[in-house]
Amino acid sequence: MAGRRDWTRETLAAGVRDGDRRALARAITLVENGDPMAYGVVADLYPATGKAYAVGVTGPPGVGKSSLVSALVRLIRASDTQVGVVSVDPSSPFSHGALLGDRIRLTDHFLDPGVFIRSMGTRGHLGGLAEATLQALLVLDAAGKDIVFLETVGAGQSEVEVIGIADTVVLVLMPGSGDSVQALKAGIMEIPDVIAINKMDHPAAKTMLNEVRSILALDREREWRPPIVLTEATRGEGVAELWEKIEAHRSHLEESGQLDERRRRNLAGEVFAVASARAKAHLEHAVADDPELRRLLDEVQSRDLDPLTAVREILEKVFHIENDRS
């Protein structure tokens, strides 16, 4: 078997396609590090992708997203489904490994050859979280994973972009998630496909259920009514029902012919998100490296140059954009 230094683009892509666990681990590491070889490997693997079903799991920190994913993995592994988990949540126990103790029994899954779990950083990644997650998903897909969970904390544009590739989006809340409920109500947070209210033993869980239900009831136009499930991840309660609802959403998309349309829109959105992130990184490097561009910022500070003229000069110099639209 090839050692870690011996992989080439070709052998690595072939190894991933064969479901070789070491090849998979190596490929995801290259993706995570933004290694140039990752680009070639993912390009080679791309024609073999499109079979995995991607489930996005989002929500505020501390609601138990990782515990819930862990419980879902245990449930679906009973039917020998191959599973991948990508966590891009800096507050997730997945990202901190076993240091946090065994409360969610991550080690069970780490020893299971049918499960591949990886937390993602974005060091070296010009295209940011969106690019790293997209590449990791494609690698897991090509390696034959049937279901891939994408776990991310639900706050901010970059997380929306991470979850943007998911076929089904699950929002996890808990009693006390008042801010998220208000954000749903105000239309600031997008309505997910399935909602889990975790920590169902809490006395306020039912109140939250009713609140969320009444918010969703306002939107009568929606063809798919997002189901709400009460769960207690640590005891596995409500987990089977949650998985049923995820599968029901999948069936809905497949039977109505919407899955293809959603994937087309998701892929286009991801391409755009990655391109924007790369353009931003390029701009950042250009301003850091070019003394003339840095001088513009000094002139803004001294009030000799207004900020928007500085923006125009930077864009002209870096991207050759002429400011014709305003």
Place this chain on the structure above:
Amino acid sequence: MAGRRDWTRETLAAGVRDGDRRALARAITLVENGDPMAYGVVADLYPATGKAYAVGVTGPPGVGKSSLVSALVRLIRASDTQVGVVSVDPSSPFSHGALLGDRIRLTDHFLDPGVFIRSMGTRGHLGGLAEATLQALLVLDAAGKDIVFLETVGAGQSEVEVIGIADTVVLVLMPGSGDSVQALKAGIMEIPDVIAINKMDHPAAKTMLNEVRSILALDREREWRPPIVLTEATRGEGVAELWEKIEAHRSHLEESGQLDERRRRNLAGEVFAVASARAKAHLEHAVADDPELRRLLDEVQSRDLDPLTAVREILEKVFHIENDRS
């Protein structure tokens, strides 16, 4: 007096500088609409700016940010301070005008010539919220406003960019804001300069105060310890204390010489944010307008072209970026 069609770049800039209310209203409307004339007016006004103190007010929807800003405005108007308010919060009563009833008495301020309130949309704005807010702040600054409040809902990158220009950032929470508290704890939300816990009559207000206090206590390196104030905006309780804390933060920045440094950093950050937003808008238009770029997306969908090669081709074509870094 000039009618609305008679303003030129020169007369409008002069009118704003003289504190003419109609000129101010017109200039902010141009800013809001992304009108090309706004660019010239702001450029002309820029040397006269830098006197206003910008207070950012952020937090989840429904916590009472607008009521609190309204109460602060009433308080500081007693000393004849000139005040501006820019709201970029889609869930704010400021943005919905008097439709929501008189509970925060916006009309009091609308009739006060010493106060200028405007909610901002971003229609036509290539540089997004950051650009619109920056321009509005500069116009209000040049018009002689002493204090400008920037109100925004605290979720997501674009809101961070709006608040990024503020000299002092106030985070408003309320009992039930568990998600925000968890986000502070997980280090996902940036620590603000001052925290207000509004709706102090709620039985859980003290518990939240203690929770937030213990999170802040973990960060002992910080030179400025963010004070936490309990408020009840609708009755004006705690509002004087909140204003004292904002002024204490201002004194701290001024006396330690950090205000200049912070403004330099803020301005550079805003220039970068606006440039990134414009680059992104440019990319969006290019992809929408160019059949060849749209064809790339079709090829990604049919798995004939991998997404990252599509990204490279788009960036080369639109920005002439060669992908040498990865």
